[in-house]
Structure formats: structure tokens, C-alpha cells
Amino acid sequence: MAFEGLADRLQSTIKKMTGKGKVSEQDVKEMAREVRLALLEADVNFKVVKDFVKKIKERSVGAEVMDSLTPGQQVIKIVKEELALLMGGEQSKIKVADRPPTVIMMVGLQGAGKTTTSGKLANLLRKKHNRKPLLVACDVYRPAAIDQLETVGKQLGIPVFSQGTEKKPVDIAKEAIAHAKEEHLDYVIVDTAGRLHIDENLMGELTEIKTEINPDEIFLVVDAMTGQDAVNVAETFDQTLDVTGVVLTKLDGDTRGGAALSIRAVTDKPIKFAGMGEKLDELEAFHPERMASRILGMGDVLTLIEKAQENIDEKKAKELEQKMRSASFTFDDFLDQMEQVKSMGPLDEILGMLPGANKMKGLKNVQIDEKQLVHVEAIIQSMTKKERQDPSVMNASRKKRIAKGSGRPIAEVNRLLKQFDEMKKMMKQMSGMQGGKKGKKKKGLNFPFM
Structure with a gap:
């Protein structure tokens, strides 16, 4: 957290x-x-x-x-x-251009995670807001940075505008914007060069790019783990470029992350986004009130609901609820539900968003070993279609085959079968209690393996 x-x-x-x-x-x-x-x-x-x-x-x-x-x-x-x-009071959204494309210039020191964050932002804009972004490789001094951006773009299926290392960054940026207009793209995200430390050449180049392309936003990417240095870097970049917002990376770490709290107060520039992990979908819009709730152990239900809405198929959830009420859900349903919840992010992070989870007995400082989920998947995937639909057909030889196929001990196979059976019985009992005289139903998502 x-x-x-x-x-x-x-x-x-x-x-x-x-x-x-x-x-x-x-x-x-x-x-x-x-x-x-x-x-x-x-x-x-x-x-x-x-x-x-x-x-x-x-x-x-x-x-x-x-x-x-x-x-x-x-x-x-x-x-x-x-x-x-x-931390800013309320969420600060991206300033959108009157006529597309909206141009976002990404700046920051080398190692802050600027290139990956550019990809994450493009992914967020496309996935959450249904926009068409273009990534632009302007770090001509490090061929590895261009390769990295192209790899990220390929992984996400997002176009990357790149012209190698010979052209001036300012010319690449200008041509990229012209290309985006021709292709009717909504956003241009310019990944500029970083340095290991701030120098005049870097600032001169960034100032030139800013003057020529007149970006709608200048996002400073800052490593939240660098302590007080993060604030000093933010001040210097802001004095030269007048940045419009800050993106904090590595906010999922716990070392000295409090320095991030200083950035808004010192620069008076909003924190727009926060990187909550290494994966390309782990960038969140920064909500000061929600983050304050998380820090004080009050949970973050709104973000949890948003994650669920993005990743949980509502139709499937309703179908599963019906199956659970009649105790007719199968291992295939179990696997499907597990995949949906996993797509919401690390389970310990999801638990951390529940109000009071830190005070619940057994949940304080809980470390969820996600390898266990991989083992469960392996066991289920080693079953035949008939076994998944009707676990009662299981006998010793079937269990032995499943154990061998999944690479897990027979004891683990037996434990999963027992837990699954107990869970079905419990759900049937709960369904009976909910369908009493008043016939009240309990609404909400069911996560059978949590």
C-alpha cells in the first residue's frame, strides 16, 4: 500500500x-x-x-x-x-484541447519511470476514456529508450511515432503532432529525454520543445521513493517549464513515500496520476480525498467499485449469483470468477481498499501469496470437463492424475475439493436464509474464493 x-x-x-x-x-x-x-x-x-x-x-x-x-x-x-x-483537495483532470489532438509533454529525470508511465497513460486514456493516443519517442540520446517505448506500444497495441536518433527532438515532436492530426488521433504523448541529473542542455531542449509544440499539459514524472529529492526536482522543473501536473511513480512502495505529500504544497501543482505498480494497467487518476482515506485506514470504496466495474462482467456476475443460490456452480465458474477478480489488481491491494480491513482480525499485515492462486488454477485446469462440472465423480485414480498434471501433491487436490464442496453447502444455506418469508435478496458481487 x-x-x-x-x-x-x-x-x-x-x-x-x-x-x-x-x-x-x-x-x-x-x-x-x-x-x-x-x-x-x-x-x-x-x-x-x-x-x-x-x-x-x-x-x-x-x-x-x-x-x-x-x-x-x-x-x-x-x-x-x-x-x-x-495533496490538493480534489481530483485534477487533464486539460483537453479545444481541437484534437491534446498534446501532453512528459518530462523528468532518467530512472523516474517516464517512458513506462507514458505507455501507462496512453493505455489509461484508451481503456477508460475510449480515446486514440499516439506515443512519441523523443529521447534520441538513448536508443534503448526508443526501443522501450516501441515495445510498450506493441504490447498495448498503441501506435508509436519514432524517427530514430538522428533528428532533433523538437522536429520529431512537431511531425508527430501533424501525423496525429492526419490520422484523427485524440492525444499525443511526447516522451522527452531525461538525464541522471538536471543540467542546462536538458532544460534548454525541453524549453525549445515546449515553445514549438505549445503542449496542453506538461507532466513531471517523479519517483515517489526518492524522498526529499523528489520535491527539489519538482521545484527546479517547475521554475523552468511551469509544469501543469505531477505523476508519481512507485507509490506502491512504502519507503519515504511521504515526500510525495510535499510536492503539491511546495510547487502548488496538482498530482494528476499515481503509478501503483509495475504493470502497464497500474496507473490511477490521483484522488486526494481517497488517498487520505487509504492512509488513515478508512478504505477506498469508490476506487474499489471503479475497479470492479471495469473488470467484472456484470452479466456473468448475475449468472454466477443464480448458480450459487442453487448450488449449481462449477469449477469452470470458479475459475472464471477468479480471473475477473485477479484482473482488478493484487489481492492485498484490494483488501486494503476495504474500510477497516487493517483492523480486522487476521487481515492486519496480511501477505497474500498469489502463487497459491496459480496452484489452484493448475489443479482445476488439470481436470477433465466432466470433473469440473461434477466433482462428485472424483476417485483415487482421477485425483492422482490431476495431482500429476498440475504438479501439486494429492493432499492439495483433496483440500481444494473439500473447500469447494463446503463452500457450495454454505452458499446453499445462505441462499435459504436470504429467500425466507420476506424474500429479501442480498445484492452485490460474490467472490467465492476470498
């Missing part, structure tokens, strides 16, 4: 406030001190921390808390609101 170390510290701090019928100034002082230490430890800019803690203290000892029926809850609400404001 993003900001894991900071999240643990802040959650344990505000937990002391939960349920307090009365909050004294001393309580607020102690909480503010703990919050201050947690933020500094996470490498949040000192001035940012000072202002943040001051606002919390002022609001927490005000009338809205002291006269409240639930002062403890009010203080937590204040911390959440101020944390969201620190």
Missing part, C-alpha cells in the same frame, strides 16, 4: 482519539506531536509539516470539536480533511 510506514504511524495515533467522549487541549497537543513525528519520519518537507500540524491544532481545539457530541471522531475527520487538502 502507498505510504505504508506513514499510514501505520498515523493510524495508531488517531486510534487513541476514537471514541473519546471528551477531548482536552492536552490530547490534541499529544496527537499533533505524534502526527508531526510521523510526517517528518516519512520525509515530508519540514515547513509543510509545520503548517499542517498548526492547522490541525487550531481546528481541533475550536468550537466545532469541543462542543461536538463525538469530539474524537471530529478530530479524525479534521486530520483526514487536512491531509486531503495537503
Whole structure:
């Protein structure tokens, strides 16, 4: 989870406030001190921390808390609101050009993940917004960067405009925009050159590209794991290019991620997107309020719902619900449901979006071994069609064949069959309870293997 170390510290701090019928100034002082230490430890800019803690203290000892029926809850609400404001308050969307294509210039230091992020952004625009993007390879100093962008484009089925290493980057960018207009493409994402550190040549080239192509957005790609350096890099790029937004990469790590909290406050530029993993579909629009909820252990139900809507086939989910009610679902249904939930992302990340999951017994610091899911798939895929439809036909020789075919021990095959049978019985019982006198149905998605 993003900001894991900071999240643990802040959650344990505000937990002391939960349920307090009365909050004294001393309580607020102690909480503010703990919050201050947690933020500094996470490498949040000192001035940012000072202002943040001051606002919390002022609001927490005000009338809205002291006269409240639930002062403890009010203080937590204040911390959440101020944390969201620190990261920008509300989501900042891409500025779309009046006439296509919308041109986005990607800038940043080498190693921040700029090329991969360009591909992820193109994928997000196409997948979520049904747009037609074009990727442009303007890092002429590193042939590997051009190859990388072309490989990413090929993987995603997104066109890449590339003219090798001989032409000037500014000319490549201009020709790419002309090409996008001819092909009626919606977005042009220009992957510019990075350097290991900021230098005059880099900034001069980027300024020239900006002047010539007049981009609608200039996104600075910053590695969230680089601590306070991320903020210094953001300041320098912003002073020269007047960036319009920040994309944070590696936000799924927990090391010093708190520095990301400083970027908005220091540069006054919004965080537009966040990279939540290495896969090409792991880029999310940045929602400050949702991230504040995640950090404080309040879950992120809206993002979870969005992921489910994107990845879960509603028709299949309804069909499966009917099968589960009649206890007629099969191992094929089981496999299909498992694939859909896996497509939502890592299971520990999904659990982290559930409100209060961090407090649930057995779920705190849970490490889900996704290899186990691979083993389950291997066992099911080693069954015949008849065995998947009707597991009751299983005998010793069939189990032995399945174990051999999946490379798993017979004990594991037996365990899966037993769990599947128990789950079917449980679902039948639940269906009976729900279909009582009132005939009320419980709506929602069913994930049978979770």
C-alpha cells in the first residue's frame, strides 16, 4: 500500500482519539506531536509539516470539536480533511484541447519511470476514456529508450511515432503532432529525454520543445521513493517549464513515500496520476480525498467499485449469483470468477481498499501469496470437463492424475475439493436464509474464493 510506514504511524495515533467522549487541549497537543513525528519520519518537507500540524491544532481545539457530541471522531475527520487538502483537495483532470489532438509533454529525470508511465497513460486514456493516443519517442540520446517505448506500444497495441536518433527532438515532436492530426488521433504523448541529473542542455531542449509544440499539459514524472529529492526536482522543473501536473511513480512502495505529500504544497501543482505498480494497467487518476482515506485506514470504496466495474462482467456476475443460490456452480465458474477478480489488481491491494480491513482480525499485515492462486488454477485446469462440472465423480485414480498434471501433491487436490464442496453447502444455506418469508435478496458481487 502507498505510504505504508506513514499510514501505520498515523493510524495508531488517531486510534487513541476514537471514541473519546471528551477531548482536552492536552490530547490534541499529544496527537499533533505524534502526527508531526510521523510526517517528518516519512520525509515530508519540514515547513509543510509545520503548517499542517498548526492547522490541525487550531481546528481541533475550536468550537466545532469541543462542543461536538463525538469530539474524537471530529478530530479524525479534521486530520483526514487536512491531509486531503495537503495533496490538493480534489481530483485534477487533464486539460483537453479545444481541437484534437491534446498534446501532453512528459518530462523528468532518467530512472523516474517516464517512458513506462507514458505507455501507462496512453493505455489509461484508451481503456477508460475510449480515446486514440499516439506515443512519441523523443529521447534520441538513448536508443534503448526508443526501443522501450516501441515495445510498450506493441504490447498495448498503441501506435508509436519514432524517427530514430538522428533528428532533433523538437522536429520529431512537431511531425508527430501533424501525423496525429492526419490520422484523427485524440492525444499525443511526447516522451522527452531525461538525464541522471538536471543540467542546462536538458532544460534548454525541453524549453525549445515546449515553445514549438505549445503542449496542453506538461507532466513531471517523479519517483515517489526518492524522498526529499523528489520535491527539489519538482521545484527546479517547475521554475523552468511551469509544469501543469505531477505523476508519481512507485507509490506502491512504502519507503519515504511521504515526500510525495510535499510536492503539491511546495510547487502548488496538482498530482494528476499515481503509478501503483509495475504493470502497464497500474496507473490511477490521483484522488486526494481517497488517498487520505487509504492512509488513515478508512478504505477506498469508490476506487474499489471503479475497479470492479471495469473488470467484472456484470452479466456473468448475475449468472454466477443464480448458480450459487442453487448450488449449481462449477469449477469452470470458479475459475472464471477468479480471473475477473485477479484482473482488478493484487489481492492485498484490494483488501486494503476495504474500510477497516487493517483492523480486522487476521487481515492486519496480511501477505497474500498469489502463487497459491496459480496452484489452484493448475489443479482445476488439470481436470477433465466432466470433473469440473461434477466433482462428485472424483476417485483415487482421477485425483492422482490431476495431482500429476498440475504438479501439486494429492493432499492439495483433496483440500481444494473439500473447500469447494463446503463452500457450495454454505452458499446453499445462505441462499435459504436470504429467500425466507420476506424474500429479501442480498445484492452485490460474490467472490467465492476470498
